[in-house]
Amino acid sequence: MRHTRLIIGLMLLVTGAAVAEGPVRIEYGKGRELAKLADPAIRESSGLAVGRVNPGAFWTHNDSGGQPRLFLVDAKGKTLATMAVRGAKAVDWEDMASFVDNGRSALLIADVGDNQAKRKTCTLYVVREPWLYPGESGVAKNGRVMESIASYVFVAAIFNVVLLFGIGKIYPWTNPELMNSSHVLQGKIGYFGTAFFSARVLAFTAVVCFFGWQLLSNSTRQDSEGGVELWKRQKPLCSIFLVLFAPLMTMFAVDVIKSLEPTWFSTMFGVYVLVGFVQAVCAFAIISTYWLQRAGYLGWVTPDHYHDMGKYMFGFSIFWAYIGVCQYLLIWYANLPEETTYYLLRQHPGWVYFTMLLPAVRFVIPFLGLLPRMAKRTPSYLVKFAYLVLFGAWLDIYWMIMPSFSPNRFGFSYLYDVCFALGFFGALLFSVRRFLKNHHTLPIKDPFLHETLHHHVY
Secondary structure, three states: OHHHHHHHHHHHHHOHHHHHOOOOOOOOOOOOOOOOOOOOOOOOEEEEEEOOOOOOEEEEEEOEOOOOEEEEEEOOOOEEEEEEOOOOOOOEOOEEEEEEEOOEEEEEEEEOOOOOOOOOOOEEEEEEOOOOOOOOOOOOOOHHHHHHHHOOHHHHHHHHHHHHOOHHHHOHHHOHHHHOOOHHHHOOOOOOOHHHHHHHHHHHHHHHHHHHHHHHHHHHHHHHHOOOHHHHHHHHHHHHHHHHHHHHHHHHHHHHOHHHOOOOOOOOHHHHHHHHHHHHHHHHHHHHHHHHHHOOOOOOOOHHHHHHHHHHHHHHHHHHHHHHHHHHHHHHHHOOHHHHHHHHHOOOOOHHHHHHHHHHHHHHHHHHHOOOHHHHHOHHHHHHHHHHHHHHHHHHHHHHHHHHOOOOOOOOOHHHHHHHHHHHHHHHHHHHHHHHHHOOOOOOOOOOHHHHHOOOOO
């Protein structure tokens, strides 16, 4: 008892000025009943803690006796899940709390009850807070920047519609004489009909715009409404869109790009374009994040976030090279005239330099440069490779399209080609800027925001 008095006396001496003013008075608002716990297994709720990775839910436990387990309940008192605490004993659990430990949510359980003053020791248990939906992933580590890039689909939809007005001047399969000139082309007349082609392009555009609108609206509404209901809507939408987007994007690439050379056959072209598209998006996300951070935004982004984005770009660089090599080797090995024309055309003077430069800027240099861990964690270093990959994406599209219009000679035009590229890039920047201007750069009420703010790469 004397030791206790001595400690209190020292505290009063050190904090005398504060004590002289009187204790701090904390006033709470009027209490209200939130819910009743209807689960009969919860006989005597003794502790309560707010769920951190399960927002809108609460953890609770029974008092003395019973099994060492926790109950996760929602705001209406309904039990969502139970969790057994392995290796623990429920002697007399009195209280619990939730907190963040090394960037991860944890639960503290206090087995400290001792009504008869007979216990010699008390125990505190610390466990990681599990998520109600194990095996799922939360918010993307830089999701809002990716969403701003996705907002470009609505501008791209306008370009797709404009494309339909120039079908007759762009695509050779609109010429009946050409399509009837060979047996191979006659078999494609039905597929390359103007009406059917337009329907496919419009269908792809409509699907992408619909899902883009739904996903972006749910994400931005989350900033004001919070909770997990909007997030739950995203899961089936993303699943359906992923299943639809891959084949539709493949078909779109075949229709818009590959059909410039209607006699050519390739079963891997659509996948080649799709993988290159993902690689380019990864590069642009890195560039956008870097410059937004330079402008004073995204202060929460750390080298760990760049590390993840760098790994994505690195991985898809390898995947792009793999698909490209597979396509080339299949055509080279078969040596069929209707397949080899594509690469023979791109070996003409002028175009052959693009053919040699393309794998260097989209694979060889990024692969070698991003191998070290440091390269993916240093923003100023990583962004240089992102610039290179993005330039390689433009070079790849140019290499796939322009030889069809100028097969016998290299026909690069600084006025038209550069201006068109800058025009499309400007439209992309406009979409990104407009989206970020109207919405938070950080999804402030995303249920998994803590994962982003405390993200670590080990």
